Structures are given as C-alpha cells and as structure tokens.
Amino acid sequence: MNKIRWLNFGFQIGAVILALLFTTVVLLMAGAPPLQAYLYIIKGALSSITNISNVLSAWAPLLLTTSGVLITFAAGLWNIGIEGQIMVGAIFTTGALRLLQNSTVPSGWILLIGFLAGMAGGALWAALAGVLKTFGGVNEIFGGLGLNFVATAFALYLIIGPWKRPGIASTSGTLMFPDKLWLPTLPKVQFSVWALGLGILVVILVYFLLRGTHFGLRLKAIGKNSKAALLMGVPTWQYVMFAFLLCGVFAGLAGAIQVTSVYHRLTPAISSGYGFLGLMVAMLINYQAIWAAPVALFFAALNIGGIQLPIVLKLDSSLSGVLQGILVLFVLLVEGARQRLFRKR
Amino acid sequence: MNVELKDIQKTFGMVHANGGISLKIPAGTIQGILGENGAGKSTLMKILSGFIRPDQGEILLDGHTVSIHSPADAIRLGVGMLHQDPLDFPPLRVIENFILGSAGGLLPDQGAVLRDFKKLAGQFGFSLDPEAYVDSLTVGERQQLEILRLIWLGASVMIFDEPTTGISTAQKMKLFAALCLLAEQGKTVLFVSHKLDDVEGLCSRVAVLRQGYLVGEAKQPYSTKKLVEMMFGKTISVGGRKPCRADKVTVNLSKLRVEDYRLKVRDVNLDVHCGEVIGLAGMEGSGQGLFLRAVGGMTHTVGGKILIDGRDLTGRSYQTFKKHGVAFLPAARLEEGLVPGLTLTEHFILAEEAKGFFINWDKGRLLAQERIKEFDVRGIPANTVESLSGGNQQRALLALLRDSLNLLLLEHPTRGLDIESVIYIWNKLKERCQKGTAILFVSSDLEEILQYSDQVLVFFSGKVTPPLDASTLTTEKLGELIGGKGWPESTDEGKLA
Ligand SMILES: Nc1ncnc2c1ncn2[C@@H]1O[C@H](COP(=O)(O)OP(=O)(O)OP(=O)(O)O)[C@@H](O)[C@H]1O
Numbered sequence: 001m002n003k004i005r006w007l008n009f010g011f012q013i014g015a016v017i018l019a020l021l022f023t024t025v026v027l028l029m030a031g032a033p034p035l036q037a038y039l040y041i042i043k044g045a046l047s048s049i050t051n052i053s054n055v056l057s058a059w060a061p062l063l064l065t066t067s068g069v070l071i072t073f074a075a076g077l078w079n080i081g082i083e084g085q086i087m088v089g090a091i092f093t094t095g096a097l098r099l100l101q102n103s104t105v106p107s108g109w110i111l112l113i114g115f116l117a118g119m120a121g122g123a124l125w126a127a128l129a130g131v132l133k134t135f136g137g138v139n140e141i142f143g144g145l146g147l148n149f150v151a152t153a154f155a156l157y158l159i160i161g162p163w164k165r166p167g168i169a170s171t172s173g174t175l176m177f178p179d180k181l182w183l184p185t186l187p188k189v190q191f192s193v194w195a196l197g198l199g200i201l202v203v204i205l206v207y208f209l210l211r212g213t214h215f216g217l218r219l220k221a222i223g224k225n226s227k228a229a230l231l232m233g234v235p236t237w238q239y240v241m242f243a244f245l246l247c248g249v250f251a252g253l254a255g256a257i258q259v260t261s262v263y264h265r266l267t268p269a270i271s272s273g274y275g276f277l278g279l280m281v282a283m284l285i286n287y288q289a290i291w292a293a294p295v296a297l298f299f300a301a302l303n304i305g306g307i308q309l310p311i312v313l314k315l316d317s318s319l320s321g322v323l324q325g326i327l328v329l330f331v332l333l334v335e336g337a338r339q340r341l342f343r344k345r
Numbered sequence: 346m347n348v349e350l351k352d353i354q355k356t357f358g359m360v361h362a363n364g365g366i367s368l369k370i371p372a373g374t375i376q377g378i379l380g381e382n383g384a385g386k387s388t389l390m391k392i393l394s395g396f397i398r399p400d401q402g403e404i405l406l407d408g409h410t411v412s413i414h415s416p417a418d419a420i421r422l423g424v425g426m427l428h429q430d431p432l433d434f435p436p437l438r439v440i441e442n443f444i445l446g447s448a449g450g451l452l453p454d455q456g457a458v459l460r461d462f463k464k465l466a467g468q469f470g471f472s473l474d475p476e477a478y479v480d481s482l483t484v485g486e487r488q489q490l491e492i493l494r495l496i497w498l499g500a501s502v503m504i505f506d507e508p509t510t511g512i513s514t515a516q517k518m519k520l521f522a523a524l525c526l527l528a529e530q531g532k533t534v535l536f537v538s539h540k541l542d543d544v545e546g547l548c549s550r551v552a553v554l555r556q557g558y559l560v561g562e563a564k565q566p567y568s569t570k571k572l573v574e575m576m577f578g579k580t581i582s583v584g585g586r587k588p589c590r591a592d593k594v595t596v597n598l599s600k601l602r603v604e605d606y607r608l609k610v611r612d613v614n615l616d617v618h619c620g621e622v623i624g625l626a627g628m629e630g631s632g633q634g635l636f637l638r639a640v641g642g643m644t645h646t647v648g649g650k651i652l653i654d655g656r657d658l659t660g661r662s663y664q665t666f667k668k669h670g671v672a673f674l675p676a677a678r679l680e681e682g683l684v685p686g687l688t689l690t691e692h693f694i695l696a697e698e699a700k701g702f703f704i705n706w707d708k709g710r711l712l713a714q715e716r717i718k719e720f721d722v723r724g725i726p727a728n729t730v731e732s733l734s735g736g737n738q739q740r741a742l743l744a745l746l747r748d749s750l751n752l753l754l755l756e757h758p759t760r761g762l763d764i765e766s767v768i769y770i771w772n773k774l775k776e777r778c779q780k781g782t783a784i785l786f787v788s789s790d791l792e793e794i795l796q797y798s799d800q801v802l803v804f805f806s807g808k809v810t811p812p813l814d815a816s817t818l819t820t821e822k823l824g825e826l827i828g829g830k831g832w833p834e835s836t837d838e839g840k841l842a
C-alpha cells in the first residue's frame with residue numbers, strides 16, 4: 001500500500017519535471033534565457049513584502065473559485081460559467097457600493113451589504129446556468145460560455161455607459177471608491193486579512209462538505225451516476241441546482257473581493273481569470289479538496305511572479321499561464337498513463 | 346481456432362480470482378464454463394479477450410503463444426467477447442454502434458454496412474431497427490447487437506459471458522441455434538454460465554470453476570448432481586412454495602394506461618395484496634417493464650389511477666412513491682442501480698434515510714458490514730461496486746433496500762445469480778413478504794415466475810392477461826401466452842377466455 005503511494009508521488013514529481021522541461025524548451029525557442037526567467041518568477045513572487053502580499057491577495061479569490069468548482073465538479077458539472085459568475089458578483093458589489101456610498105450608512109455595513117450583493121449576483125448567474133441545464137437541457141459548458149460573454153458585455157456597458165467616470169468614458173474602469181469602502185488591509189500593503197480569512201474558511205468548509213456530509217456524498221453519487229442516484233432517492237435536479245448556487249456564491253464572493261480589496265472599482269477584466277485558474281487547480285489536484293490550498297497558493301505565486309517578466313526580460317507575462325497550463329496537461333497525461341499501466345496489470 | 350490457456354493467474358488485492366487455470370478448447374466446440382458467483386469465470390474470459398492482463402500464464406491460439414494486451418489485439422487475433430454487463434453504450438444509433446470499432450477507413454460505406462447488418466440480423470432472426478438509438482434498447486436487444494457486431498468483426502473465438510440472463514426464451518432459442526451454427530463453421534465458442542440447464546443443453550463439454558480454480562471437466566452426457574456438487578462443493582435443493590398473501594390490499598390500480606413510442610399498455614385493473622408476489626411475464630419489450638416503471642412513478646401514466654396504501658399517487662414523482670414505501674430495482678445494475686466509483690459503505694449510507702448533516706462513517710461501515718454478511722456479498726465495505734463480480738453486484742443491490750416497504754418492484758431480481766444465491770435471495774424476499782411487503786417482478790425466467798409468484802400477469806405486445814393463479818399454471822401454458830398463442834381473438838384487451 002505504502003509502496004503504491006510513493007510510486008504515485010513519484011509519478012507526480014515526474015509530471016512536474018516534464019512540465020518544467022517542456023516550458024524550458026518553449027522558452028529556448030522564444031530565445032529567452034530559461035533559468036533567468038524562472039528566477040525572475042520566483043523573485044517576482046517572493047522577493048519583497050509587497051510581492052508576498054500580492055501573492056496572498058491573489059490567493060484569496062483563487063481559493064474561493066477553486067472551492068466553488070470542486071463542488072460543481074463533484075456533481076459532475078463543468079462550471080465554465082464561473083468567470084461570468086465572478087463578473088456578475090463584482091457588478092452587484094459595485095452597484096451596492098455605488099448606491100450606498102453617499103448615504104449615512106456606516107462604511108462597515110456598506111461593505112457587508114456589498115459582499116452580500118456579490119454573493120447574490122454570483123448565485124444568480126450560476127442559477128441561470130443551472131436552469132438552462134436542468135430545465136432547458138443546455139449543456140452547462142455551452143450555457144456557461146454564453147453567460148460569460150453576456151456578463152462581460154454587461155460590465156462593459158455599465159463601465160462606458162451608466163457608471164462611466166464623470167467626463168470620460170474609458171474601458172479602464174469606473175471611478176475609484178473612496179478609501180473608507182476599501183476592505184481593511186495590513187499597513188502599506190494591498191493584502192487584506194479578511195479576504196484571505198474568507199478564502200481559507202471556504203476551503204475548509206468545502207473540504208468537510210465533500211468529505212463528511214450527506215450532501216457531499218449525494219453530490220458525488222450524482223456526479224458519477226445520476227440515474228442510480230435518483231433511484232436511490234437523491235433528488236437529483238435540486239442538488240445540481242444547489243451545487244451551481246453554492247459555486248456561484250463563492251464566485252460572487254471572489255468578485256466582491258476583487259472590487260473591494262484589489263481594484264476598488266469595476267473593470268472589464270475584474271475576474272483576472274481566477275475562474276478558469278480555479279478550474280485548472282481543481283483538475284491539477286484531481287478534485288481532492290485537501291490539496292486545494294497549497295496548489296492555489298503556488299498558482300497565485302506564479303501569477304504574481306510573472307508580472308515582472310515583460311519589464312525585465314521583454315517576455316510576455318503570460319509565461320506563467322503557459323507554465324500553469326502545461327503543468328495541468330502533464331499531470332493529467334501522467335495520471336492517465338499511470339492508470340493505464342496499473343489497471344492493465 | 347484451438348485455444349489453450351496455461352496456468353492463468355490473477356489476483357485482485359487479496360482475492361485469487363484465477364489461481365492457475367489450464368484449459369484446452371478445440372476448434373468447433375461449444376465449451377461451457379460453469380461456476381458459482383465470484384468463481385472467476387468473467388476474469389478468465391476477460392484475460393482471454395484482452396480486457397485484463399494476467400499476473401502469470403500463457404495463451405496459445407492454434408498452438409502459438411500470443412500476447413494479448415488489449416481488446417483490440419484480441420479481436421485482431423480473432424477473439425471477441427460479449428460481456429456480462431454490456432459495457433458503455435454511447436448514445437448512438439444501432440447502425441453507428443455496429444460500425445464502431447471496425448477497421449474500415451475514415452468513411453465507412455454506410456450502405457454496404459447496412460446491408461451486412463440486415464443480412465446478419467436476418468440470419469439470426471433478430472429484429473433490430475438499425476436507426477433506433479441504442480439507449481432505447483432493452484438489455485436483451487443490446488446483447489443481440491453485440492453478437493452481430495462480433496460476428497461481423499470476424500471473431501473466430503467467441504466468448505459469451507452469461508448471454509442468456511437477459512433474454513427471453515424465444516431469443517434464447519435463436520441464440521442457441523446461432524451458437525451451434527458457429528461451432529459447425531469451425532469457430533470456438535466459450536459459453537459462460539451458472540445455469541445448468543443451458544450448459545447441459547448446449548455445450549459439448551464443460552469446465553467447472555470454483556473460487557478461482559478449475560475443479561473439474563465433464564463431457565456430454567452430464568450428471569446434473571455431479572455438476573452441482575462441483576460448482577458449490579455440496580448439493581442444493583429448491584424449497585417448496587410458501588404463499589403469504591394477506592387480505593389487506595396495498596396497491597390498487599384501476600384502468601391504468603401507459604405508453605411509449607412503440608407500444609401501449611391499456612386499462613390494467615389490479616389489486617395487489619400485502620405479502621403477495623406477482624410475476625410479470627412476457628418477451629422482453631412487451632410492456633411489462635413499462636408497466637413496472639409506471640407503478641413506481643418512473644414513467645408517466647396516460648390514464649387511470651394508482652393507489653398506494655389507499656393514497657392516490659397518480660402522476661406523482663418517484664420520490665413521492667419512494668416516500669410511500671415503494672422501491673424499484675433496475676435490471677441494468679451498473680447503469681441505473683449502483684454508482685461506479687463509490688464504495689459499498691457509501692452506497693449503504695446513500696440508500697438510508699439521511700440523519701443529520703454529517704455522515705457517521707463508523708455507523709455506515711457497521712451497517713455495510715451487517716448487510717454484506719446478511720446478504721452474503723463477497724466483498725468488504727471499502728470495495729467499490731464495480732470491483733464486485735456480477736452476481737455480487739446484484740446481491741449488493743438487494744441489500745441496499747430499506748426495511749418496511751409497501752411495494753417492491755423488481756426487474757430481473759436474480760439475473761446473473763447462481764442457483765444457490767437465487768434460493769437465498771428469494772428467501773430474503775419472502776421474509777419481506779411475511780412482513781407485508783408486496784412484490785411485483787419482471788423476469789424472463791419462466792421457472793422463476795412459476796416458482797415464486799402467487800399470481801402471474803402475462804404481457805404480449807402491450808396486451809395484459811388478468812391475474813392468473815401461478816399454482817395452476819404450467820410452463821407450457823405460460824410459454825404459449827408469452828409467444829402470443831391462446832389469447833382471445835377479439836380486440837377486447839385485458840380479457841382472457
Ligand atoms: N476489478 C476487480 N477488482 C477487485 N476484485 C475483482 C475485480 N474483478 C473481479 N474481482 C473479484 O474476483 C473474483 C472473481 O470475479 P469474477 O467476476 O471473475 O466472477 P464470476 O465467476 O464472473 O462471477 P459472477 O457469476 O457473479 O459473474 C470476485 O471475488 C470478484 O470480487
């Protein structure tokens with residue numbers, strides 16, 4: 001038993017090494033010095049307090065989206081629509097803050113209401129995907145893709161239309177919120193303990209939800225065989241809807257965090273791709289919630305670390321994205337190979 | 346083709362599924378492989394057909410050692426297998442599924458394939474609509490499709506893993522005729538079963554497996570008693586009938602009408618008493634399955650009423666029926682009944698009423714252990730269901746049923762079970778009847794219907810007989826009704842002279 005575990009571990013390490021090798025080849029082909037590039041990524045992520053705090057503040061929303069898709073994955077759903085759910089969450093939060101920012105309501109309360117609105121927005125957008133799936137028979141991947149487009153278009157419309165900055169309509173975003181509506185951060189850095197606390201709380205919640213509750217077990221049963229689950233008395237469509245809603249709530253929270261602690265306004269790229277990144281993390285960890293936190297942290301570090309690259313090496317910052325993608329691919333490949341090898345014998 | 350297996354060994358964890366089996370099968374014979382549930386029959390056959398790799402051992406085809414690494418290798422060498430549980434069927438049309446897996450280039454000649462298909466189907470007397478979707482076929486029809494496909498792919502060694510469990514008597518006769526024809530043509534047919542009748546009637550020789558070992562071989566003429574002893578290591582006898590029908594009516598159907606796109610079941614009136622067992626007989630697809638599902642709230646009725654325990658549940662969902670003590674057990678175990686990837690413990694937890702928010706794993710494991718023991722499932726709580734042998738999956742499915750039910754709806758409850766288990770399972774079911782549960786069951790096994798039912802309903806293309814007393818019914822009479830003989834000429838459905 002133990003031997004098998006070590007072997008699996010070996011396979012995973014092998015996958016990471018393969019991914020690094022492959023990325024190195026890509027870098028060499030692009031004419032960039034690979035070692036230096038890696039070094040800069042590491043530096044960019046860890047070399048200063050600011051960098052580290054940036055990594056941590058990217059970690060929070062990524063934890064939320066990863067947790068969300070772990071739930072939908074458990075129910076056998078590919079919630080591609082999570083990007084749109086973050087977006088609509090952010091829109092709702094922005095709307096709530098705008099509505100209340102000039103009122104006499106204390107700012108703490110405004111923030112709380114903003115977060116609740118974000119959760120509601122994400123849930124609403126997820127519910128749409130769920131309704132399309134359960135009642136319209138639209139595959140959640142297609143439904144989600146469509147809804148993502150609609151959400152982005154809607155945000156753009158708000159930014160250059162009704163919510164435009166006084167005088168100028170620019171796609172760079174709405175007017176910044178006043179400091180009092182910023183999520184409290186540690187002094188001098190962007191990092192908010194509140195946001196991270198929320199992310200970690202949700203990961204722990206999802207871990208226990210999937211591992212030790214009837215709800216989680218039923219979701220898994222639906223994901224693996226919904227016909228049998230139905231016959232065993234699991235109300236399948238209700239659970240599918242609920243999985244969507246829960247994921248939407250988490251995505252909406254991520255959107256609220258992006259608005260209140262990172263950008264302090266609504267921008268068209270407010271999701272920062274954390275939805276898709278969350279899907280990748282979930283795939284990388286083979287849907288095991290226990291690994292969500294460390295791997296999400298690693299991905300956040302790659303994201304932040306890559307920001308420096310264009311300046312210092314004239315490389316595109318998407319190198320981190322390339323590395324992340326290749327990593328997922330190789331881990332999946334090696335996993336597939338491992339299963340073939342062992343099942344056959 | 347001559348097939349020789351040499352010292353085949355395979356272990357799964359602690360289980361010796363095959364413990365060194367050697368067997369020679371000459372070309373042109375029908376070789377029976379007999380054995381109780383979990384004896385290792387399927388494992389041995391999967392090794393021969395490339396689905397599983399043996400830990401040790403050799404396979405020789407016509408005297409040459411071959412290495413078979415995948416089902417594709419096997420079919421290239423001429424070895425094809427028809428599985429016990431027809432594996433994944435993608436949502437394709439029959440004809441598309443037929444083409445799938447053929448070597449023919451990118452663009453198969455649909456017209457030619459269709460002609461081949463029709464010719465083959467005609468040869469075997471199978472009536473399959475090439476344009477129908479595979480998921481609308483019954484288990485029996487899927488098996489027919491697989492048989493045709495293998496023959497078309499040019500298999501010269503053909504393995505049939507319990508092919509008779511899903512099909513009607515008429516279909517079985519057709520199949521047997523086909524198998525004899527194949528053997529005459531010089532093909533090697535391996536026929537896996539635990540049904541003595543089938544093996545005795547069809548196979549010229551038989552090998553018996555028990556707990557992973559070859560315990561004996563025999564040739565025609567057989568001694569049934571000896572075969573049973575070899576299979577189980579002891580003698581077995583069927584008990585007598587013990588009706589336990591009470592006076593109280595638990596289910597009342599009036600003028601029930603059900604339809605699907607191919608047939609209509611009309612105006613069924615039926616009172617089901619507590620503790621009563623009603624067998625639904627008929628060729629696969631004659632309406633009995635549809636009827637059974639309708640009584641469980643899984644198919645919408647188009648007319649009439651369903652009263653369960655006096656409550657009108659017409660048009661309600663399966664969930665509601667379930668709440669009122671109705672349970673349904675599907676025939677397609679791994680597709681509808683069990684969740685592959687989940688363990689036995691997880692299944693028992695799922696099937697029980699959820700108490701509280703968190704799962705009490707210790708309690709779940711305990712429950713699983715208890716039920717596994719009670720239903721004699723060969724496995725441990727941590728086993729995933731797909732690792733159980735076919736018969737043990739069926740036992741697990743029965744073990745999952747909750748206590749105190751009003752009505753149990755069973756589709757082929759003992760399909761895939763050996764005689765010992767059938768007797769055991771029906772004892773368990775009868776225990777429930779004594780507590781007042783009524784049972785409606787569909788079976789293609791006439792003996793089973795006559796042996797265990799109090800009343801029998803016969804279905805023929807949507808027509809239904811009134812309840813017939815099982816104790817006065819004979820196999821011959823039942824067989825005639827199933828085949829459509831002896832029904833009144835008039836269109837006055839549901840009445841039998
Ligand atoms: N994939 C697997 N993983 C673990 N154990 C397995 C696996 N496949 C089979 N087994 C075990 O090997 C033994 C033999 O199984 P096999 O399916 O060959 O039985 P069988 O003779 O076909 O029985 P049945 O008549 O019930 O189909 C059983 O104890 C079964 O639980």
Ligand SMILES: [Mg+2]
Nearest residue numbers: 386387429735
């Ligand atoms: Mg078997």
